[in-house]
Amino acid sequence: MRTKTREIAILRFTTFVCLFFGILGVAASQLAHSRSLLLDGLYSLIQSLFILGSGRIVSLLFTSDDQRFPFGFAAFEPFFLVIRSLTLLIMVLSIGFSAFLSLFNGGYAISVDIALPISVLSLLVCAVVYSILKREATKLNSPVLRAESKAWLLDTLLSFASMSAMVIAQIALRFSFSGLMRYIDPCLTLGFLICVIPLLTKDLVQYSKELLGAAPTSSTQTALEKIAYRFVRKYDFLKAEVFASKQGRSLNVLMYVFLKEERPLLQLDAIRLEMLKALYTYSNWCEADIIFTLDDRWVDYNTLPSLQEA
Known part of the structure; x- marks a missing residue:
């Protein structure tokens, strides 16, 4: 304050x-x-x-x-x-x-x-x-x-x-x-x-x-991807995809983390908290959603146009 x-x-x-x-x-x-x-x-x-x-x-x-x-x-x-x-x-x-x-x-x-x-x-x-x-x-x-x-x-x-x-x-x-x-x-x-x-x-x-929700600068996008892939390597995930938009000082981040095998929910919650702390360290105006998935077929149907095409 x-x-x-x-x-x-x-x-x-x-x-x-x-x-x-x-x-x-x-x-x-x-x-x-x-x-x-x-x-x-x-x-x-x-x-x-x-x-x-x-x-x-x-x-x-x-x-x-x-x-x-x-x-x-x-x-x-x-x-x-x-x-x-x-x-x-x-x-x-x-x-x-x-x-x-x-x-x-x-x-x-x-x-x-x-x-x-x-x-x-x-x-x-x-x-x-x-x-x-x-x-x-x-x-x-x-x-x-x-x-x-x-x-x-x-x-x-x-x-x-x-x-x-x-x-x-x-x-x-x-x-x-x-x-x-x-x-x-x-x-x-x-x-x-x-x-x-x-x-x-x-x-x-x-x-x-x-x-209108445009993406942040390329340097910001690169920094977010580096944070994501640091955890991919650390916890041996398959890959991660990062989507971000910037509104004023606020940075909105959506991160998909693809798993190689099923993991306990409590373990994933602990990893999510660690990732959120890393994002907040980068920007204390960061709002992030981190989604772990093993079956990525639903990601393709995550928007209305995709559902209509199906």
């Missing part, structure tokens, strides 16, 4: 920071007439709302199964992250479209004196928060904190893009390139979005795959 408490405390802290800079960024963007600063502020505002949801998701993951969800709440994590990625992607595309249209309408002037100090402050704070979240996500093995760290990395890059727009605009103003100054902010906004959209799309695809 200490892990849960630490995750929620970190999420609460980042919520307040994110909400503050979101409101500050949106307000300053209206005064400075800067879409890059507006993008930064809106991103922070939306992110703060989703961080509140992240705390609820973390609480669910540490909640015992109930009658409504007898197989637990693991799917809630990728489901939440899909919604978050989709919302951020829509927001980014909307602001990008607005910046794109402004290029054909003469651009717009920005007030550097208002926007630049806020962009610099936002850049420094976002970079610090990103570093903290990245470290804690690795330490706690938390997909939620990992997603938050990615979001803060994007927020850091957004602040950098906004600051760059202000600095270039200041240089253009000093050298009397007022006509060029009107196009700096929309061009940098669009340039940044071209880099960000693939990242958000990649996250959306990854979390969607997890939600």
Whole structure:
């Protein structure tokens, strides 16, 4: 439970920071007439709302199964992250479209004196928060904190893009390139979005795959197979087949162990417990079913399509 408490405390802290800079960024963007600063502020505002949801998701993951969800709440994590990625992607595309249209309408002037100090402050704070979240996500093995760290990395890059727009605009103003100054902010906004959209799309695809029960990475699959075949060799089983899916931090494993000869039930129960401990050592978010069988003909009829074909 200490892990849960630490995750929620970190999420609460980042919520307040994110909400503050979101409101500050949106307000300053209206005064400075800067879409890059507006993008930064809106991103922070939306992110703060989703961080509140992240705390609820973390609480669910540490909640015992109930009658409504007898197989637990693991799917809630990728489901939440899909919604978050989709919302951020829509927001980014909307602001990008607005910046794109402004290029054909003469651009717009920005007030550097208002926007630049806020962009610099936002850049420094976002970079610090990103570093903290990245470290804690690795330490706690938390997909939620990992997603938050990615979001803060994007927020850091957004602040950098906004600051760059202000600095270039200041240089253009000093050298009397007022006509060029009107196009700096929309061009940098669009340039940044071209880099960000693939990242958000990649996250959306990854979390969607997890939600649909896709297999884990090949390295995870290989590690699970090594665990299985360690016991195959140790107890002289015929073979083992491992099927796995990953949802957020949860790893669901189904393992068929094929016997050479009949063995006592108590012996198999003891071996199953030993195998479960090995799997849990690999991942403390592992849920596993281990099935021993001597006659494997039933395995071929374990799915509805197979039964219909028969």
